[in-house]
Amino acid sequence: MTSMPSYGELRAELATLTTEAFRPELAEIDRRSTEDIARVMNGEDQTVPAAVAAQLPRIAHAIDATAERMARGGRLIYAGAGTAGRLGILDASECPPTFNTDPSEVVGLIAGGPGAMVKSVEGAEDSKELAAADLDELKVDVNDTVVGISASGRTPYAVGAVAHARALGALTIGLSCNADSPLAAAAEHGLEIVVGPELLTGSTRLKAGTAQKLVLNMISTITMIRLGKTYGNLMVDVRASNDKLRARSRRIVALATGAADDEIEAALAATDGEVKNAILTILGAVDGPRAAELLAASHGHLRVALEASRGQAPRYGGVREGDR
Known part of the structure; x- marks a missing residue:
């Protein structure tokens, strides 16, 4: 088993992360009017597309590599913990009705299993071994693509998933929101969407979550376009289930x-x-x-x-x- 860092070590590490930075200018945001807070949040959100745009060449390169593997029969597998894991499952679950894919073709894994979608599973995100076991259950191989998702870029479950998948010969993508992250270093394609400190210190379901959602939209949608799942901008593989x-x-x-x-x-x-x-x-x-x-x-x-x-x-x- 991997040795766990001490509380002091974790605290020191978090202090170095952009996504965890404290913003003193917002220290009294709870005293502002609701409309003012909403305006601040809206202004923050407008910075996210620019951060994604800065990484478009890397994103496109990763998508082309993903489509090439999927054209050979491979799968697209997302792996993350907490919000990141939920975003991956959300994106995967939308592919069957939108592109008529089999549910096994685009898969979302979340640390702690399906129950973690609605309730936190204590300690699950800290286990690289759990990530390896989840991928082994799927029998990951060289045709698959594994996308590790982590706002901090240091979540052991996401880093472990990418490292294990890469050792198996799968294509690996690391999606994070901090520069020079362990996740990007572990992956063949590191996508670091640096959106800056959050409105609420460390609440990465905000800008970081939005950035991850935007990139996952690109990965799945453009991969499906490359695979012939659309005709122009029409969803010609849509599954008429209702x-x-x-x-x-x-x-x-x-x-x-x-x-x-x-x-x-x-x-x-x-x-x-x-x-x-x-x-x-x-x-x-x-x-x-x-x-x-x-x-x-x-x-x-x-x-x-x-x-x-x-x-x-x-x-x-x-x-x-x-x-x-």
């Missing part, structure tokens, strides 16, 4: 094709409600089974399948550069 999503499916087909309602209904009926397939039957003038064959051959890239339906030779080995 009335709202069924209505959205019809609207997406309409926006992509300009077809009349009766043609859209017929296309969706012929493809068992699969939006991407329905679009291909209309724009490619093929039947449902042929649409399924073309999409399988193009690894789900609708633009490439459309080229094939029209007798055009796909470029770049079956994937256009813009579809990668």
Whole structure:
């Protein structure tokens, strides 16, 4: 087992972290009006996108590497504790309805297990061994991507997850909000979004949490775009699991094709409600089974399948550069 630092050591370490810094100018914020506090918070939040923008080249590089692994059948796995772990689970849970992914393709791990989503599990975030055990249960391999998430960049669970995954040959990303963090050092791709001290000292669910959410949005969304899960800015792999999503499916087909309602209904009926397939039957003038064959051959890239339906030779080995 890893030896735990003493209380004094932890206190000294926290004092060096930007995310834990005390802001004396806000020492009497509790005496301000509610609107004034809200204005201060809003002003703080406006600094977050700029901090993310400073890291865009690194973020893009990490996303391209992630998409390459997922195209080989790998998974995207988030690992974090507390707020960071909850954000990872939130992002993972949104992928099946949005992109029609299997729940096993994008996974969120939180220190302490599912119960830690709603109730803190004492000591769970301090265990690198727990992180390794959670990844071993998933049988992480060289095709997977593991994203360690930690505002401080020092949480043992997140650092341990990245270190263990990297030893297994997986792609690793460390997402933190402090410079020169152990998490970034442990990962192949270190993403340090330095948003500065929080309004409430050390409350990293605020700006740091917002920054992490923005980056996780990018990682999952752009990876799915690279994997052909969209057609332009349309969610053509959306899973119509309720009335709202069924209505959205019809609207997406309409926006992509300009077809009349009766043609859209017929296309969706012929493809068992699969939006991407329905679009291909209309724009490619093929039947449902042929649409399924073309999409399988193009690894789900609708633009490439459309080229094939029209007798055009796909470029770049079956994937256009813009579809990668």
